[in-house]
Amino acid sequence: MDIKPQNILLTNTTPPTLKLTDFGFAKSLEEPVKLNEIRGSLLYMAPEIYKFGIYEKSCDLWSVGVILFECLFGKAPFASSTIDELKAKLVDDSPIKIPRYPLFGKDCIELVSKLLKRDPSERIHHEQFFIHPFIDLAHAPCPRSLNKAVDHILIADDLRSSGNLVDAYFNYKEGLTHLISALQIENDLSRKRIIRSKLSQYIKVAEDLSRVLKERENVGSSQSSQLPVNSNLGGAESKSAVVPRDKDTKAPLHAHPESSSPSVCVKPLFIPATAMANDNVDSSKNGNDPKCKPSSVSGFLRINLLTSWFGGLASNKGNGSSPQVPEAAPGLDDAVSSLGEESTLQPAVKTAHQYALERLDALLELPSKEQIDLSEVVTGLRRFYLFLNLNEYKSAMDHLQSNFGNWLSTVKDIQNLDVQKAFRSEKLA
Numbered sequence: 001m002d003i004k005p006q007n008i009l010l011t012n013t014t015p016p017t018l019k020l021t022d023f024g025f026a027k028s029l030e031e032p033v034k035l036n037e038i039r040g041s042l043l044y045m046a047p048e049i050y051k052f053g054i055y056e057k058s059c060d061l062w063s064v065g066v067i068l069f070e071c072l073f074g075k076a077p078f079a080s081s082t083i084d085e086l087k088a089k090l091v092d093d094s095p096i097k098i099p100r101y102p103l104f105g106k107d108c109i110e111l112v113s114k115l116l117k118r119d120p121s122e123r124i125h126h127e128q129f130f131i132h133p134f135i136d137l138a139h140a141p142c143p144r145s146l147n148k149a150v151d152h153i154l155i156a157d158d159l160r161s162s163g164n165l166v167d168a169y170f171n172y173k174e175g176l177t178h179l180i181s182a183l184q185i186e187n188d189l190s191r192k193r194i195i196r197s198k199l200s201q202y203i204k205v206a207e208d209l210s211r212v213l214k215e216r217e218n219v220g221s222s223q224s225s226q227l228p229v230n231s232n233l234g235g236a237e238s239k240s241a242v243v244p245r246d247k248d249t250k251a252p253l254h255a256h257p258e259s260s261s262p263s264v265c266v267k268p269l270f271i272p273a274t275a276m277a278n279d280n281v282d283s284s285k286n287g288n289d290p291k292c293k294p295s296s297v298s299g300f301l302r303i304n305l306l307t308s309w310f311g312g313l314a315s316n317k318g319n320g321s322s323p324q325v326p327e328a329a330p331g332l333d334d335a336v337s338s339l340g341e342e343s344t345l346q347p348a349v350k351t352a353h354q355y356a357l358e359r360l361d362a363l364l365e366l367p368s369k370e371q372i373d374l375s376e377v378v379t380g381l382r383r384f385y386l387f388l389n390l391n392e393y394k395s396a397m398d399h400l401q402s403n404f405g406n407w408l409s410t411v412k413d414i415q416n417l418d419v420q421k422a423f424r425s426e427k428l429a
Helices: 045-052 056-071 083-093 106-115 126-130 145-161 166-186 189-223 273-279 282-290 299-311 332-338 353-364 375-389 393-414 417-424
Strands: 007-011 018-020 226-228 242-245
Touching: 045 083, 045 189, 056 126, 106 126, 106 242, 106 332, 126 393, 145 166, 145 189, 166 189, 189 299, 242 299, 375 393
Parallel strands: none
Antiparallel strands: 007 018, 226 242
């Protein structure tokens, strides 16, 4: 494609809508192709196009990197006063220099640097681009941002009331992130004020929880050099095995290393569309797990909380009260238990990590007439998602680059349509 600012349309609505235009010579390419002509705008053109006439998918990512660079620093990396000067910069093999000022976040600078690699083999791939923390599609402002925030806050209140402070803390963090997204697309000034007040309220709750957890961690580390992998910071005894506090100790693949519950919520990198689309998925699977207290969020509870926030401006003004640590959220347990038989119960909001592991477990149950062993692929994918869950993005990308080819060759030998469809959600088919 000829991706450049002139071919990008952006509405002034909230949230804005962005559309790409000018598909005159756009093509879908699976493999690089060499043409005898140069197509596109030199200022936004990938070097391999101008130098060798090679077109491939990563060329578009170079163009995106140029536009991002221009947005950050006010000019394109190859900005020139003459065409000859621009052409000289295109054939020059020296790395693109990222200005030190103005200052931007680490994730932002890392992304633009990876997009502007002259060598296509070193450039970030599309799969890596969409899960990069600076892109953060999982928390992009959308009409469901407020509902996502409320669901996490309700779950966090429930976890905190049961003494599960670790999982409560992560759910509050996740809820706050979605609440910020909801604020960004809210047009009503009165509702904006209310959302801001709730942000302040729950930021204080999360900070209080963080302080309590740090104090307990300091006490624990001073008493012993060993710590349970699934330590219950809520006060209940943990039956988890004690392991040395060694940075090389591998965490289990099914949970956050500090979590005492499978319902832990950490900041996900990517939430599949199916993850949030169906609110009626059966959540009874966790009911038999003694470590997992059912925390289903019904539409009634969500509406009840939203009504308490926005139902009347007078009732919300000056409301500085916030849940205190570690007291229970008033009435939440009773509300959950009273709705236990309700047929419209919705499942607890899960993280992308939990959905990924559920999908991988389901893959092992699908029959394959070719009798191909998928366990190695599934194990590799589980480790990839674990790295993402722990925010170890570099390790995740290194692991993906090292194993993706083997996974792909294994999956392509499978003829079963159900298996192919399942792996398509993992971007391997």
